[in-house]
Amino acid sequence: MGYDPDEILYKPIEKPSPVFWYTVAGLLVIIGWALFMYVRQLYLGLGVTGMNQPVSWGFYIVNFVFFIGISHAGTLISAILRLSKAEWRRPITRMAEVITAIVLAIGGLHPIIDLGRPDRLLNIFRTGRLQSPLLWDVTSITAYFTASTVYLYIPLIPDIAILRDRGAKPQWLYKFLSWGYQGTERQKHVLERAMNILMVMVIPIAVSVHTVISYIFSMTLQPGWHSTIFGPYFVVGAIFSGIAALLIVMIAFRKVFHFEAYLKEVHFRYLGNLLLIMSLLWFYFTFSEYLTGYFGHEPFEMRVFFYKFSGKYAPYYWGMVMCNFVIPVLILSFKKTKRIPGILIAAIAVTIGMWLERLIIVVPSLANTRLPYPTGIYVPSLVEWSLLIGAVSVFVLGFVLFSRFFPLISVWEIKEGRETSVKEVSERLESYLPDTESVRY
Amino acid sequence: MNSKLLFTLQVISLVLIWVLFTGIAIWIGNLLFLSHRLHDAPSATIGISIVAVPIFFTLASVLTYVFWGLQKDRKEE
């Protein structure tokens, strides 16, 4: 095999730096601690958390909604970009898909962490009720997880085959996973067809997942939850936080693996534009949601409303507005600040802001009961914080491990872009223009 | 690794995916049966199963299609 212009993409796999091991070890220590805290919770009961009555859901459900939200980064964005033939997608798709697969696994575990009796989990198979929105979640998350894993795997096959032919170790892994791919025209055609089917399939599944998660809340009668726009509101928030997470991951790995030649400023600017649009859309939804509540002035609704606006949760509420709207819009609207450092700040702000949004949705509605019950207090305990940090560590670990065995930038898509797409795009562009022959003067 | 063993393992993994998705379908079928027998919201159950079950089988079919499609030009060195 001759000189490969994309040599740098294989480097993390073929010549991993010792930093890899230190990172893995460090993350494993944190995860070990989180695991210990979870086992302690299993042994002692959920009382070790800060949850109580009436705030019977806390961090675990917040994190569940948050992580599943992040998962929309991936598959959805990569599918939409592929479908719309956005050529700048090529170095981004892989990372987006990896985020989805890892984060879905983490998010999907959170309701189990939240269970009082995880040992009885199998009851959902024995005596499950599909009327419960929780089981809608189980089915739609399973569907999304499997679909997005397949959607990650199938475009990965050509890259696995490249690695197999380069003799990357462990050989058996690449031989096993490449399914005998040789890159013939026929095989390419098969993969392309499968990808087309999956792209179309994955988008409605992704939308359904976060809609169904919002239904957990909106199907109840509780003030602040019982809202018809929760479905689209959650989906918009999910894509919003997903893009932010994708930007953070891209900036981090660009730095670590020196992918500057692949992830150029233009990719960040385009994704930054998407982030800006989603920020405005998010604001629009938030505005509609709270204005309808405020205008109707239903007393129970108002208690939740003021709890967020001027009560105990005001710092979080206004912090969320700052992080999700003010900061990203200010940064992303000006050319001067819309550079990688600015975009990183905006993306981190959005990630924090979206987490706060989930907190603001879950807790205040539970804390303000309809009856003259004392207003609930919720202070998360050390266990809950540890498990949040543990979940983030699992995410980073998943990414680091993936990057050790598979290229984080889709090699074949870059090659295809370089070899065939330049010509294809110019032909396509010409086909958009008015035909000179048929234009009569 | 010998190529015959490799192929067998790949087929087994594919079969396992089918087993998993069939398992999900059986599970949903069981919930349907239960909700019908106990008169416990059968309409909601039917609605969800109609959407869920085909998705899983489409996924498994796509994977199988890719696997067989790739086998045509397979050669192991």
Place this chain on the structure above:
Amino acid sequence: MPRWGMVIDLDKCTGCGACVAACKQENNVAYNTPEEAERGRTLSWINIMTEVEGEYPHLRVRYLPLPCMHCDNPPCIKVCPVRATYKADNGIVAQIYPRCIGCRYCMAACPYTVKDFNWFEPQWDPEIKKTTNPDVSLRPKGVVEKCTFCHHRLIKAREQAALEGREMLEEEYQPACVETCPANAMFFGDLDDPNSIVARLSRSPRAFRLMEDLGTEPKVYYLSEGEKII
């Protein structure tokens, strides 16, 4: 099939808390440390809500005993993923402790906040444990529990009647709180029997139910002169 229901006369209620104590005794509701109670982990199947109106010296305190409403259209059973809470044919909303997975969705969905969760393994003083009611199972940690209208008393009364070869009388089945109430403010019986005391009281112009506008159709009626509390 009877439709069991309760009527609580708020004008008679003194807020003495005898119903709360009787319920705890009868149903083996676990005790808790004051620190845990402070954090909102008290288990109590019937609560007395207190509302103070006006300002000193023109104060008026109102009490509202709050058991499970045993709704005819319960929001809790719709959301249960494992059928651990269900409505029996006699209208009682039951909870199956050995099946509950502890997701607490029913607690979040209940507009009346009447469900309790076992945050820890219930701690029993050995002396008190000897006196627990053998008719009611002790709950493990991690499950949701709530008022059952002392359902075990219904079973007992029914069996007693069957043994004696007769129909069970309505008066034979009374929950512990109703039986205990020193102010005689609580009544219990078959709402579908037009002659029963609860059916008659529920038709009283003083009668109302909590949050009727939610459409949950509670089977606990309150009686109060003047405007509704909630």
